[in-house]
Every structure is written in structure tokens, then in C-alpha cells.
Amino acid sequence: MLSTVAALLGEFPPGREPGSRVPGSATSHYSCLPGLCLCQRISAQKQTLSKPIIWAKPGSVIPKGMAVIIWCEGTFGAVEYQLHFDGLLSSFERPTPPGITNKVKFAIRLMTQRSAGQYRCFYREGELWSEPSDPLDLVVTGMYDTPTLSVHPGSKVIPGENVTFHCHLETGTSTFFLLKEGRLSSPQRRNGKFQAEFPMGPVTTAHSGTYRCFGSYNDFMWSFPSETVVLLVTGDVGDTNLAPTGQPSSDAWEPSLFTTEVVGFQEGRVIWDHRADTLLRVGLIFLVLVALVCLLAEDWLRGKTTEEIANGASKQECRVRFRTQRALDKGRRDAVAIGKAEL
Secondary structure, three states: OHHHHHHHOOOOOOOOOOOOOOOOOOOOOOOOOHHHHHHHHHHHHHOOEOOOEEEEEOOOEEEOOOOEEEEEEOOOOOOEEEEEEOOEEEEEEOOOOOOOOOEEEEEEOOOOOOOOEEEEEEEEEOOEEEOOOOOEEEEEEOOOOOOEEEEEOOOEEOOOOOEEEEEEOOOOOOEEEEEEOOOOOOOEEEEOOOEEEEEEOOOOHHHOEEEEEEEEOOOOEEOOOOOOEEEEEOOOOOOOOOOOOOOOOOOOEOOOOOOOOOOHHHHHHHHHHHHHHHHHHHHHHHHHHHHHHHHHHHHHHHHHHHHHHHHHHHHHHHHHHHHHHHHHHHHHHHHHHHHHHHO
16 A cells, blocks of 8 residues: 555656665655655655766767767765666766765777667765766767768858758668767758758858768767868858858757767866876876985985995904004014024
């Protein structure tokens, strides 16, 4: 009866036993009246910790067979991190030692179609779990044939012109993606069977750059990349907004496929954290080396001083023996001389 009431109130998901914890909720107690259970649930939800930050290095679009690391950043009080893949628990990590770092990493040694998908992470402080992070869409490339990319009217245009990228794949597909290298925003997306067009314009110098396209049968498995096409917009600077100002149809720009790339201040903070950690480690190693050099120098000087004292004592002893021997020899000679004189 109690389990039925708790299930109706949504206290635990189907298939979980009463009292079990899931990320994003505090521990619940079920030995209570239905109304009290509902109040406890609302109170527990208010205590949920803020969501962590998740990102992938070297990026979210990874060639098949390459390694990728998923980072999850929570708080310095976090004692456990969980990584969920397509809604299911994939892995967990505990910071070692606890309290020293506010992030952990989950390594994928070989990127394949089985590891491509959507990831989220959670962290725990005591008995409280955080909210889920934003989704990280991890894409694997190199799964299909190679498309071809071209741009019309040409790769060199002046500001204000309209250009169109054409991505073609002989084997046919359902979706095409156009990426500008070095960009952190989402790629352009178009549907098509053999070819897709990506209109862009009026262009500015901000549109200049290197572009590639991919064919795809779903959002997470893409073809080999096309050859690069360099677009050069020459003339007045004009609008330097990094986002293209073209007028594609409503499906050309999806809401950020890579919503969890660390940009702006977050990216700078991550880079600074790595640099600070590196500088700290280098500083500690330098101090240890200086201490070792000082100890070795002190030991060498002490040994040298001892050796010099020993050598000095040895020389003094030799002098004393030499003088004593000379005195004895002189005494013998004087005694012999006196004896001869008396004879």
C-alpha cells in the first residue's frame, strides 16, 4: 500500500525500490502520510544543487578511433560525479583527494558509433545531488563516404555579396552539416538526399574562414569530412559579428547542437585552471630540486672539510715522525763521535 502511494506521488521511478537515490533528488522517506510525503518531496527538490558544467576535449566532433575526454565541473565540496549516456548511468568518478579539485574527467579511449550520443553529468555533496548538466552531444565522424563541398559564385567575394555552399554525397543521406573551423557555435544543418545548399549573405569579413561539410543519417554519426573550402571576403570590415547573417530556411540553424561547449569566460576559466595547476606543479618540482641541490652541496662541503682535516692531521703526524727520526739519528751520530774521541 505504501509503495503504491509513493509511486503515484512520483517519489521513485518505476523499477526502483523505495528509499533508493537518483541524481537530482535528495533522499526521501516513505514512512509517512501521503500529504507529508508530498511536502517532503517539494522540500527535497528545493535543496537540489546547481547544475554542473560539461564539455569535451579536444571537442564534440571526434573522428572514429580517436580518444576524447569528457570533463564535468561541479564544486569543491563534491564527493562523487556521475556521467549519464542517453539517460542511463555510464560511469562515476570520485575526486582524489576530495576538496582539492572541482572537476573530474571521463575518458573514452576509442570513439565509435556506440559512444556517440548525448551525455549529461551530475555531482553529489553529502546526500544531495545536483541538477543535470546541459546536454553534451558527442558526434563521431568517418562513418560514411566523403562528400564534396563547393561555394558559388566563388571563394573570393566582396562584402555585401551572397554566397551559397553546396555539399554533395554520391551515396545519398538524409542530413548535411556545414562547419566553419575554429567556431564554437552550432553548425548549419540542411536536409537533403544527395545534396544540400547553405545560403549565406550578405557576407562580411567575419564570414571569411575555412569550411567543411558532412553527410549524416542521424545527429551523432557523420560521414568523413569533405575537403576544405576557404572563403575570403575582401574589402571594408563592415559587420564583424561572428554569426553568419544569411537567410536560410527555418531548419538551417538548429538550436545549438553543441550547447555545452565552454565559451567565453568559462573557456578562459578552464584554460586558466589548467595553467594554474601546471604552474603550481612546476613550482613544487623546482622547490624540491632546489632543496635536493642544497642538501647535496651541504653534504659535499661537509665531506670536503672532513677530508681536509684528515689530510692536515696526517701531514702533521708525518712532520712529527720526521723530526723525531732526525733527532734520534743525530743523537746516535753524536754518541759515536764522542766514543771515538775518547779512544
